Amino acid sequence: MRTSVNRPPTPDAVDTQAKDLSLQDIISIKLIESGEKDRLMELLRERLVECGWKDEMKSLCRQYIKKKGRNNVTVDDLVHAITPKGRASIPDSIKAELLQRIRSFLASASL
Amino acid sequence: MSLPDDENDSMSLNSQLPAHLFGDLLDSIIIDVASECHRAARLGLDRNLELEEEEMRLSAEARAMVVDATNNGEVNGKYIVDIFGQTHPSIANDIFECMNCGQSIMAGRFAPHLEKCMGKGRKARLKARRSSRLAQNRSARGSSVSVHSQYSSTSQLSNNTPGASGEGYSNAIYEDPYTKF
Numbered sequence: 001m002r003t004s005v006n007r008p009p010t011p012d013a014v015d016t017q018a019k020d021l022s023l024q025d026i027i028s029i030k031l032i033e034s035g036e037k038d039r040l041m042e043l044l045r046e047r048l049v050e051c052g053w054k055d056e057m058k059s060l061c062r063q064y065i066k067k068k069g070r071n072n073v074t075v076d077d078l079v080h081a082i083t084p085k086g087r088a089s090i091p092d093s094i095k096a097e098l099l100q101r102i103r104s105f106l107a108s109a110s111l
Numbered sequence: 112m113s114l115p116d117d118e119n120d121s122m123s124l125n126s127q128l129p130a131h132l133f134g135d136l137l138d139s140i141i142i143d144v145a146s147e148c149h150r151a152a153r154l155g156l157d158r159n160l161e162l163e164e165e166e167m168r169l170s171a172e173a174r175a176m177v178v179d180a181t182n183n184g185e186v187n188g189k190y191i192v193d194i195f196g197q198t199h200p201s202i203a204n205d206i207f208e209c210m211n212c213g214q215s216i217m218a219g220r221f222a223p224h225l226e227k228c229m230g231k232g233r234k235a236r237l238k239a240r241r242s243s244r245l246a247q248n249r250s251a252r253g254s255s256v257s258v259h260s261q262y263s264s265t266s267q268l269s270n271n272t273p274g275a276s277g278e279g280y281s282n283a284i285y286e287d288p289y290t291k292f
Contacts (some may be wrong), residue, residue, distance in 0.1 A: 005170075024128065031132070044136050054144060061148035062157070066167075070152050078145035086141050095133065102129040 030109050040101060056089065057082050082106045170194060 031037040048054050064081045065073050123175045173194050192198055202219035209216045209229045 025129070027128065027132075032252055037136075041139065044141060048140065057141070057144045058148055061145060061152075065148070065152045073149060073152060075142070075146050075149045075167070079142055083138075083141055086144075086248060087137060090137070098133050098136070099129045102132050103270055106128065 027106065027109065031105065034109075036105050041100065042103075043101070044094070044098055045099070046089075051091050051094065053086075053091070055088060057086055060085060169196070 027038075031040075060082050061078050064078060068077070173192050173196065176192050177194070191201060203217070205218040206215055207218065208214070209221070209224060209228060211225070214224075216224050
């Protein structure tokens, strides 16, 4: 394995974990470990299906696929094709609901 | 989290953190949707996709044919295909009775027929003038005063100024059928 020439020797694993993890990482881990992340994902998925967002995205994908040809499309292409519209067309109520739940989780987790 | 630096960071991060986490969730879901569609496309599971391709091709063809047809519709005869794939003859061929003269007329020929029948053209004017005099003599003096007044006024005018009378005449004629009913 190629290593950078100037890299210092790897310190002990215990010390690294304590210092180099940002707050964000810690929160992420807590989110996953507690199962809250899965719950949030399911909630968001459900809401997006209900409001037709998923169908809109699928139709966008189909249009893109029609344009490029069925066999010339990669997942990456599709992701880049639908991400701008996808992020912009989230209904405000759904966004607010999810943000509220995240905030309350953060509040309960930080204490 | 005990270091002051971390606390400052956490103050500013906390405002962005929920949005950041929401963005992560959203990205995962977008990837899932894209992956699903990609799979369906590659496996050809979406029958609709091919149907839509067919339809697009057909509609493009039909559109091309319409563009051609508008230029030389008569040459093609009756075979103009519209966007629904229907054909219809270029001259409408429903037959019905003219309400003015009672002849049975083909729908596509109705407008020119009406022109002659109701007196827009030169020949029709002569015909109508003749028939109006007959109508004057035939109908009793008391009945349908409106018909009389219009005919009498226009017949006087027609002797003097042919140009103006043409206009007045056609107006009278157009109103007339309605009073007949």
